[in-house]
Amino acid sequence: MISLVQVAFSNFKFRSLFFRILFLLIVLVVITVLIVGFFANRYSQNVVRSEVKQSSFQMLEQTRRLMDTLLNDVDQITIRLAQNRAFSEALEAGAEGPSPSDVDEIHNYLLDSYITSPYMESIYVYYAASDLVQSALIGPTKSKDMDDAAWLPDYHSMQRTESRWFVREYPDNKNLSQTQVTLIRTTPWTGSPIQGAIVVNMNQQALFQIPSFRLMRQGEEIWMVSPDAKLAFNSNTGREVPVEEFAVVRDKIGSDISAFTGAFRGSEFTFTAVSSPYTGWKYVDLIPTSSLYKSSTEIQSFMLILMAFSILAAVLVAFYITLRIYSPIHSLVQMVNNKKDDWRSATPIREQSELAMLFSAFISMKEQGAEMESQLKDNWPVLQQSFLQQLIHERSKLHEERFAKFAYYQLPVTPNGFFVCVIRIDDYHTYVEKYGSFDQSLIRYFIAKLAGELSGHLYRSYPLHMESRDVILVCNLEASMTAEAFCQDVVETAERMRAAIREYLHLTVSTGIGQLHMQAGDISESYREAVDALESRAFKGYGLIAPSWLNREKNPGDHLLIRKLAELKREILLMFREEPSQSFEDELYKLSEAAEGAEGLPFPLIQHAYFQLIVEVFQRSTELGLPAHADNELADLLEKLLRLETVDDVVHFAQAYIRQTNLRFHAEKKTEPESVAQQILDYIQVNFDKEISLGGIADQLQLDPSYVSRLFRQEISITFMDYVISLRLEKAKELLRMSELTVKDIGASVGYANQRSFNRIFKKYEGMTPGEFRDIHAPKKLHRDEIY
Template identity: 30%
Template sequence: MQWVYGSGSPKRLLSKPIIRIAMVLCIGLLFPLVTLYLLGEMNKEDHLRKELDALSFRSITPYKETLEELFRNIDQNTLAFTNTKAVQRIAQDSGNLEVEQGIKEAHREMAELATANCCDSSIEIYYHQAGLSTSLHNGQQTAVRMEAAAWESYKSMMADKVHWFVDEAMTADAGYPVISFVRPIPSVGNQPQGLIKINFNPSLFQFGFRLPEGQSIWAVTPDGKRMFDLITGKAVTDTRIVDALKRQSPSSAIVKENGQLYGYRLFSSPATGWSFMLRLPPTAFTPANSGKWLVYAASLLLTLAASLYVLLNFSQIARRVDALIHKEVEYGSKMKELLPTVRQHGLQKLLFSGLLSEEDGRHTLRELDVPLAPHGYLVAIIRIEEYERFLQYSYRDQSLFRFFLTKASEEIAEREGQVLYVYDTGQRDVALLFIFEDRGTLPISEKARSLADHLDSTLRQYVPFRISAAIGSPCEAANRIHVSCQHALQTLDVQLFKGNTGVFAYEEQAEDPIYSSELYRLRKETEQHLGKAILSRNRELLGKALEQLQMGLEKLPWLSLPLVQHTFWELTMFIYLKVQEADHKPINPLLLPKLHAERERHKSLSTIVKWCHKLADSMLEELQAPSESGKVNVISKIIDYVHTNFDKEISLGGIAQQLGLDMAYVSRCFKQEVGMTFMDYLLMLRLKHAKYLLANPDLTVGEIGEAVGYVNVNSFIRIFKKHEGVTPGQYREQNFPRELDSNQIY
């Protein structure tokens, strides 16, 4: 090739400075682009895992809680059966003939147990070597003898606290999986004399839940050999994915199926032994944003400029990068300690779960760093009366009141030398767990009563709401804390129905025929059925639950209009809160006063039932359809934003307004997902970062305070000392003492 202009020859062009700079820029642009692409591919799966964790908790919680409640009811019904007089009388018989006759006489109680449960195909009761098998479908009674090997196998299973399993022999005969539940007789002690075995068919899991398209949930048996679809009840024996998830930490995985990525997450239920597996379809995740590569390309020139700056200031930047790496490691380890979802989640288990063993209760207390009580525990419940009026106040005023209630309780308990832990339900009740480390001269219940009276008088002076409190029964074991809580709740219901206000004690309350445990049981059973109906959007189940409640109330000889109105107002509050939970969005709080006025206009049981049915049905119609697949979890967005801007003046109100969401709803969701309030989480981040910066001797306390969001140094020092016990300067002296470097000249 012949060049027309000699000045344009390749050799001369390469010698020009501008061409050399252009070539360097091209090479510099290519290298960062390739690097960014590779890093993006490496972090893609990690991003999907984080999004899977954020989405799975919100998706699984309502269904997991419903199944756990079902298993808990089966266990409680079975436990009640083992304590009936007919079963207890068998224990006094000595010969096999007397035992066999006694078992046959217990058939009526067995039939009542079958009626209380659902989906059970048969109930078997064995005592030593005599037994009775009852088929609930054809009414046959068959006396059977259990072989010694089978009896020893059941004894070993119950000793290992394994209550649920799939009976392979019955499965082979029936042609479908038979799920069995066993409990020892008697229910206490280490040497069982007999057992009760309830056999269920797979319809136990046919809930008909409405799930987003492509999403599935399975209940996995305790031995992990079978799992059941919660929509169809169909059993699956291929559990390889479950085995793989159990080896993961956390128990989640991204699996490629038919060329698409699916998310799997396994949730354990220690109280029941079952596990629950969730599968999210590809549409549930945020689609890849191809436009980000254009942004990366546009930033490459800035990257080159930054590279030059790094070369000129390498030593200083390297030192800061090293400090940031250490900060990331420290922050990651601390977050792992905090996130095993904090004290509130553990307190919720202790207060409301009836399936914890004594060892489980002690283990939960140790996880929460709560001391074991040598002299017992006691629960008190504080309730905001006229809750519908309370909700009309601004969210800021509601939050200030809840904060004041919590801090006032803790400070009063501390002044009186008591150990107290507060659990805020986020609704109208606040639970106080008393832990008595010193017996003292006064009984436990009197100590709690004195503290509750003091708190009641304090709150009446400063808050514009009526507050009532009830003290449950004292208990010695951690797994009995829920009993004390239930006694306190029942006492509150009784006293508030009578129009009383103040502080009440369960032990001072005699059995009241006007508000008996039978009515309390009817209401709680109805709440369970209504919760299931709302989750599955099942109007037929909703109507059936209200119809059964009406029939149960009509059988009570002391039924009165005020009692009916009180009962259905409690159910109205339950429906109101459950709909918010199912819809993941708040309902206008101004609706409650209107509903209260409507209820007062109805003067008979039948009209009140119709009104409640119409209200619940209308709320079901307004329930928001399942969230669009791929929508990023709101709380995940907020956490990312807080991590980026915790050193600035940010507020939950501003964040909620920017997202177009109700502040009360966002606050409630944040606490449910993270285990602490937004302000506590922000404070935790700021203090952790401040403690890291205190390791740098070149920074003053004032500079560190500004770096974590406190313009006023005195405020920073006061807050730091309140939560860490020492000032920032004292913390630095204790943890980062100054040293002399022999290689430096001072």
């Protein structure tokens, strides 16, 4: 290197030529590096922006579906009450107000709704004719005597029977919050004029604070905007968004999906908004623009560093090449200037002639070109796999260009149509534990080859070799065929594949088949259809053949599953303290019935719903004193649940856990001394038909009555008197069905000396009088002494 530098500068005549060549090479290389770096950085920013936008819409859609479910559940409560017979009669009672029996029945419904909904702060019914308001805790009272009558102007603004959400101020600042979220449903359900209303006030912090904020990017927020677009609530805290902050986006939120950017909190933010077509609420996702480009900034920094190193390397390489070019030119000029007679004796500058070095360089470049061509042939399968990856993930309208690329990558195809077949290995967790990574790769390769051999007469298949549970085949029909023939032949071929894989590999696989598309640019659509069809495997089990044309539509009623599980949870928790029984097993069986109607829902949503039930049982068992198996028991349960791949497995897992926890509770309970609550339960079982009181029991135990009442309710989940009444009514119903005693005698035998009190309590809890109950449920008999 040093000798070449000395040669280059040995002659001033050619030094300017050296610098011109050097400058030209440096300019060309540096400009090339800068252009490539600029477009690479711009492309990376576009990719990041597109991915963040897609994730924002996914987050908003998740939030919208969750809030629609919660708000719809509250609205369903008002609908069921609006259709209640007692409520209809109470509305038509006139100025004198509803009857006591209707008041009692409506009160029971309001109280049950208030207790079972964690988002409900209060619930009222309003009888317009008598100007009375009845709540879940207080009987009918005049509207002017209510602490909160601020909803009446909103009610009077409603011109027809409908359901509307309002956000209003709290009266007299009696609550720490400044606003109140209220649902008003005017009644009756049909017809006019309006005769009253059902009013539900929500606990806004519990309602609007959703758990998904933990998954958001730094600085990201989701606002839930009221239907009238007056206020918004932050899902991270559940609190109201300050008015001055909400004013920035209020006027820009439309009725459909919208996205915009603007200055906010001293920096630039990106806003994405969607509206719910069911409730009228709007949802806005706010992301600091700086966080959008965080990963892009890292890429940009890397690109700048890479560009700097590239420029430095380019300068060094250009300098070296310039020396190599300049040196033989200088040598040749010297040789021409020598005398003709002694040019043969001229000694070269170096032992090897620079001209020879020049020819040697050309030969070396040729050898390098041949070596690169050989390397390209060796890497051809990698290039083919990259092209197939592009086909299934990117849709294109340039269909002819896609056909040309098939030919370029040496993948022969016909214009008869394309589809994608996804072969999914069942019970993947067991498969990974059983085989090593090398064996797994061999099995996937064998499945792909077997599929190609079995389908060769019908279509060509090009497999994607991915280290995952899926073997993806991009298929191309060999000959044109009708849609009916295609559907039949492809399914039959998939059946043969499944049988052969089971025979040779002792594995079960499920197969999803996408629709046939005639254009090469639509292959990604067929892949998406095949993957969507495979979702039904979670409901139908392993070894499934799932053609996309037989795929059921998505079930929009995902809140029905959540509501059913909530009802079963209450029943299971009430029976949890009891010994294992057939009733308890019946409730557990209903868990599988609830899942039968969930087909079409996303499988992760079903896993989450059943895990929430497991968490409730775990928390209840710990409240009752049952120690956990391990410190991270819930985390272990979640890990096991996520390994399951079918709905049946998830249901059986939940049933087994609840059953095992119940058995553990009673096994440990037998080794402990009898609790105060259990002593009271045993006493009630024997003496429920007598005049007993909690105060008398507390005196006998020498304990404070309020402490005993609280202890009983905490462990039994219901009050002392409700438990006594339930035992008395169960015995009374048994006597009404099986005995011929009079109603008065039956009431006295279960602890009610006064028949009127017995009739009143029986009707309150059962919805009918004892006589009516006997007429419906008692077996009919013939009397010999009577003529019919």
